Amino acid sequence: MLKKITITGGLDKDGHPERVQRLDIGAGEVVGVVGPTGSGKTQLISDIEQYADGETLTGRSILIDGQTLQQSVEVRNLRHLVAQVSQNMNFVIDMTIEEFLIMHTQVRSIGSPRQIIREVLSMCNELSGEPVSLTDNLTRLSGGQSRALMVADVAMISQAPIVLIDEIENAGIDRLQALEILKGKGKVVLLVSHDPTLILMARQRVVMKNGGMDKLYQTTATEQKILADLLRVEKYLSRLRDHLRNGNTIDPKDGKEEWCYGQNTGTLSVKHQ
Template sequence: MIENITILGGYDKKGNKEAVEEVVIHREEIFGVVGPTGSGKSSLIGDIEQLAQEDTFSKRKILVNGKEPSYDDRTNPRKKMVAQLSQNMNFLADMGVGEFLTLHAKCRGVKDTCVDKVIELANSLTGEPIKKEHELTILSGGQSRALMVADVAIISDSPIVLIDEIENAGIRKHDALQVLSGHGKIVMVVTHDPVLALMTDKRIVMKNGGMDKVVTTSLHEKTISQKLNKIDELMLNLREKVRRGELVNDISVDDI
């Protein structure tokens, strides 16, 4: 069981020591990674994905439960600790949703009774219902993202989930993060989106390829996060209305 991971700082793009020397992330915690383009967000995620041992460009070291992971833990494909989700990922398999999830469950040695649970969970994250008999490749961006989140939560038993920008996905982002951390996972999310950034517990600020500081989300920010979530929900509902060809007469912003 993974209780926490530790990132030990290395060097930034200019070869200076990183300002942040150590970050510990615990199970069920949600961490954000923020910073401008080219600041090194993706390579930080890459280091965690590979459980780097001072063998990448940044020379960072990743510990699991405070210890160096074994060579087998790092390289055995069946023991992969990290699952990834990103905006650029697509379903390319030419299969039906049900058939695909059954195959995935079989590959991970999970009972295929979980297939219905995955679809049900995915449908709680997106406005457009996904059905078992749908073809994977015709799913919309929102449906695909929702299905990927539900699948990672239930079938992939990787304890660490790395999310790289899912802001324009058309899913209930707030719920998606909650679902993942609720399944006992360590969640890290790269984002510029305040809806996501403010619902994290802490966020690592990147600069010049190095970890510059770690900001703890304030109580005030948490309140703002809840308001943003309501705006997000409102936008999602409007989106569905427009999609169904309905007229938008009014919006209620009273409780925001």
């Protein structure tokens, strides 16, 4: 199992050494990657995926447990170093969830797939809130269900030690839970995002500028407080969504819950009576 990856020695678009000259990410850690469009986020990810060894545009080297591609036989034999989950991805194969998961476990030479497939399914349903069953067809899944299944599959079946999560802003899945699951499986997680909740979920984040890694921040105590607020807002929104979607109105007289806006804190909350 991979212990850490290191990104080192890169240049920005003008050929100057980038300000963050070394970034270590350990197994089970999440690093956010932020910056405007064109700042170099995609190139950074591309360097990692290609296992760059000083030859890409940025001149960066990627080390896995301190070794380059040339030195590490183990990693060279890995078919996939980086697993990706992004908003643009869809299942295109016309098969049931069960048939497909069996196929994927066979590819990974997993002997008794039944147990793992059950775990993937329950993880998926925990993440998406709209349950799916093994006999559902992959191409019929909603966006949220697809993303949830992708995360569960990456966590349980895929061998790739590094996971890249690219802009799953509002994919209708429990993102905090998804990150916890991936961390728990010892994956190195990189999170490219413009969404404040997701950005703050990463304990550290790297800021991209002009093609280079410009700054490296740890989340501050205040940011963590704000994150807690944001998560409350998300919970509120998701309950509100379910409430309305299930055909209910919002009138304190009909229901047990009172939906209100917290005037003092400036946040939204749900009060239980």
